[in-house]
Amino acid sequence: MIxxxxxxxxxxxxxxxxxxxxxxxxxxxxxxxxxxxxARKLGITGKGRCNLTNIAQINDFLSSFGKGAKFMRFALGRxxxxxxxxxxxxxxxxxxxxxxxxxxxxxxDAQVVVxxxxxWAKNQGVEIRANTRVTRIITENGRVSGAIIKDSRxxxxxxxxAQEKLLxxxxxxxxxxGSSYPATGSxxxxxxxxxxxxxxxxxxxxxxxxxxxxxxxxxKMQGLSLRNVQAEIFVHEKKQARGFGEMLFTHFGVSxxxxxxxxxxxxxxxxxxxxxxxxxxxxxxxxxxxLKSRIAxxxxxxxxxxxxxxxxxxxxxxxxxxxxEQSGIxxxxxxxxxxxxxxxxxxxxxxxxxxxxxxxxxxxxxxITSGGVKLPEVNPxxxxxxxxxxxxxxxxxxxxxxxxxxFNLQAAFSTGWVAGISAGL
Ligand SMILES: Cc1cc2nc3c(=O)[nH]c(=O)nc-3n(C[C@H](O)[C@H](O)[C@H](O)COP(=O)(O)OP(=O)(O)OC[C@H]3O[C@@H](n4cnc5c(N)ncnc54)[C@H](O)[C@@H]3O)c2cc1C
Numbered sequence: 001m002i003x004x005x006x007x008x009x010x011x012x013x014x015x016x017x018x019x020x021x022x023x024x025x026x027x028x029x030x031x032x033x034x035x036x037x038x039a040r041k042l043g044i045t046g047k048g049r050c051n052l053t054n055i056a057q058i059n060d061f062l063s064s065f066g067k068g069a070k071f072m073r074f075a076l077g078r079x080x081x082x083x084x085x086x087x088x089x090x091x092x093x094x095x096x097x098x099x100x101x102x103x104x105x106x107x108x109d110a111q112v113v114v115x116x117x118x119x120w121a122k123n124q125g126v127e128i129r130a131n132t133r134v135t136r137i138i139t140e141n142g143r144v145s146g147a148i149i150k151d152s153r154x155x156x157x158x159x160x161x162a163q164e165k166l167l168x169x170x171x172x173x174x175x176x177x178g179s180s181y182p183a184t185g186s187x188x189x190x191x192x193x194x195x196x197x198x199x200x201x202x203x204x205x206x207x208x209x210x211x212x213x214x215x216x217x218x219x220k221m222q223g224l225s226l227r228n229v230q231a232e233i234f235v236h237e238k239k240q241a242r243g244f245g246e247m248l249f250t251h252f253g254v255s256x257x258x259x260x261x262x263x264x265x266x267x268x269x270x271x272x273x274x275x276x277x278x279x280x281x282x283x284x285x286x287x288x289x290x291l292k293s294r295i296a297x298x299x300x301x302x303x304x305x306x307x308x309x310x311x312x313x314x315x316x317x318x319x320x321x322x323x324x325e326q327s328g329i330x331x332x333x334x335x336x337x338x339x340x341x342x343x344x345x346x347x348x349x350x351x352x353x354x355x356x357x358x359x360x361x362x363x364x365x366x367x368i369t370s371g372g373v374k375l376p377e378v379n380p381x382x383x384x385x386x387x388x389x390x391x392x393x394x395x396x397x398x399x400x401x402x403x404x405x406x407f408n409l410q411a412a413f414s415t416g417w418v419a420g421i422s423a424g425l
Contacts, residue, residue, distance in 0.1 A: 004028050006423045007147050007169040008126075009134045010190070011038025013409055014395025014416035015175030016121045021420030022171075023125040029424075030167065031126050032149060034133035034185055039114045041177065041184035045409065050110035052088065053081045053413075054406040055101040064407040068400040072411060074380040079417035081410055091116050102406050135164075137172055137193055143389040144172045171390045171423035173383075175416060178369025178396040179204055190397035191372065198387045200374040202399040205271065206366030209263045210255035211278070212359040217322060221249040224318040225256065230284035233262045233269075233357075234277040241265040244284065254278065254355065261403055264370060267360050276357040282315070282350045291350060295343045303336030310335050314350055323349050368408055372399040383419035394419040 004027075008019040011033030019031040031038070045051065054061065061076065062069040085095055085103060093116050094106035105112050122128065129151075136148040146168035153161050176190030191201045213219075225248040233241040243258030259278075269276045283291060295314070302310050308331040311320045324331045327345045329338070363369070377386050378393050385391040395412040402408050 001146075002030075002167050004030050004167060004169040006030075006171045006173065006420075007032065007134075007167060008173045008175055008420075009147065009193070010175040010177060010185075010395070010397075011035075011118075011128065011130075012175060012177050012186070012395060012412060013039065013042050013117065014177075014397075014412040014419075015173065016117045016126075017413050017416030018173045018175055018392070018394050018420035018423065019126040019128075020117075020121040020124040021417055022173075022424035023121070025421065025424035027171075027424045029126045030169075031121065031128045032132045032134055032147070032167075033128065033130050034189075036130050038118060038128060038130065041181055041186060042117070042409075043110050043114045044181075044184070045110050046104060046406075048110050049104050049108045050113045051102045051104055051404075051406040051409070052095065052113065053084050053103045053410040055081060055085075055097055055103060056405075061407065061410075064402040064405065065400060065411070066402075068375065068398075068402075071375045071378075071380045071398075072400065072414070075383070075414040075418045076410070079414045081406075084410060084413050087413075088113070088116065091120055100405055134189070134193065137174075137197060137391070138166070139197070139388055144169065144391050147172060171392065173392040173394055173416075173419045173423055174373075174397055175394040175412075175419070176397050178372065179363045180206060180366040180369045182363060186369075186396070188369075190393075194373045194393070194397070197385065197391060199377050199385065202371040202374055204369050204371035205267055206360060206363050207264050207267065207370035207401050208260040208367035208404060209267065210250065210361045210365055211253050211259055211263055211266055211357050212361065213253035213278070214356040214358040217326065218249045218253045218355055219251055220322045221318050222251045224249045224316055226280070226282065226316070228284070229258075230281040231258050231262065232279045232281075233265050234279060235265070235269040235274050237275075237277075240269070247280070252361070253357070257404060260367060263360060264401075266357050267370075270357065270359060278355045278357055280353040280355070282353065288347065288351055291347050292343070295347055299335040299338050299343060301335075303334060305335050307331050307333045307335060307338055311346075314346060367404065368401045369396060370399075370401045372397055375399050381418075382422035383415055384422055390423075392419040392423050 006022045006029045008031045023029040131152045133150045138146040177186035179188035241262040247256035394416040
């Protein structure tokens with residue numbers, strides 16, 4: 001039986017950081033990754049550009065974690081956003097800061113981050129075993145003692161063999177990620193491993209996820225992307241979330257940055273069978289009164305033109321046929337014949353376009369997973385389990401999720417850093 005000091009399960013950003021930190025402290029470390037390569041998800045982050053972190057000040061940073069802020073304060077205090085930026089800069093990855101404080105590699109290529117992190121971990125002395133899935137953790141007298149792995153190997157004829165083996169270690173870090181984008185390897189294994197160790201799991205749901213809408217209004221505008229709009233989520237007519245920026249219509253409903261950010265509120269409400277409505281303000285820069293006079297003025301000034309041509313002044317082209325169909329107004333009508341009631345319909349469409357949210361997309365399309373290993377059962381100063389000695393957690397497997405903007409990767413790196421150092425003591 002091979003003996004290690006530390007076994008890290010999962011080769012995402014949290015696992016690679018934990019393994020490298022433990023190995024850097026002289027520990028014999030193996031990192032077990034079930035896919036044929038580690039960090040598959042990291043390689044597709046930020047639309048392939050990898051939004052590493054955010055330069056927000058600590059309090060703003062923490063507020064992006066919602067109820068997980070208290071837990072994250074310790075890990076961020078020990079390995080903060082500026083530490084992560086220095087970490088990569090020292091390894092030769094230059095970074096740039098973009099809109100909203102988002103930090104990206106200067107090369108605008110997530111693969112640069114992946115390669116650098118894997119090489120760093122190897123140079124620290126980590127043994128990386130790919131195609132290796134952990135199926136069980138073994139304990140003795142309330143302390144971890146090893147892990148059972150399934151080692152998959154391809155034969156020259158293309159068929160696969162799988163062997164079970166026991167590896168021993170006195171510390172184990174679970175860094176298996178969540179359940180989103182399962183094709184990258186994050187299939188929720190860590191929740192089962194943690195449950196077997198006696199940990200509670202806050203039920204998991206897709207988060208930062210596109211939303212489905214009732215009816216065909218959104219579908220008819222699929223492909224249309226809106227900028228500088230304001231959108232609000234109402235739960236049973238009560239405003240619960242607001243976003244300003246970009247969104248888009250798809251074949252199933254709505255997506256884009258502001259929708260993803262507000263999706264958590266919608267998902268929670270839908271899971272409680274509450275009525276969720278999305279209201280879009282296409283012209284947040286003008287009030288209802290200002291828009292009312294503007295519509296009246298344009299209808300008068302362009303009174304001889306057909307309505308279908310005047311509408312281009314108010315709506316994106318892809319939206320016009322949908323507005324015409326739903327408002328029931330004759331598009332051939334001259335501008336000066338459009339009634340006050342019809343003008344109001346146009347104003348309401350511009351300022352308060354309403355879509356009922358009927359559902360959300362699956363884990364296959366969710367950027368992160370909400371829920372996970374219960375935070376009160378983990379020591380935030382060390383990431384060690386309060387139930388089993390020598391067991392640590394890092395990254396998305398924990399009940400932590402944040403807004404978009406680089407906060408989730410920072411959480412993985414910070415908790416990985418703390419877990420690795422604690423496991424390596
Ligand atoms: C499309 C997309 C874009 C994103 N963009 C950003 C972004 O720009 N900025 C940002 O901050 N966040 C982004 N995120 C979120 C971010 O990628 C995750 O929060 C982060 O990767 C979590 O890191 P992790 O190490 O905890 O888990 P993961 O990255 O999920 O890694 C877990 C690893 O564990 C392995 N594993 C699982 N089970 C086992 C097992 N039983 N045995 C062995 N190995 C196992 C998996 O194969 C996987 O490699 C994005 C997510 C997605 C899906």
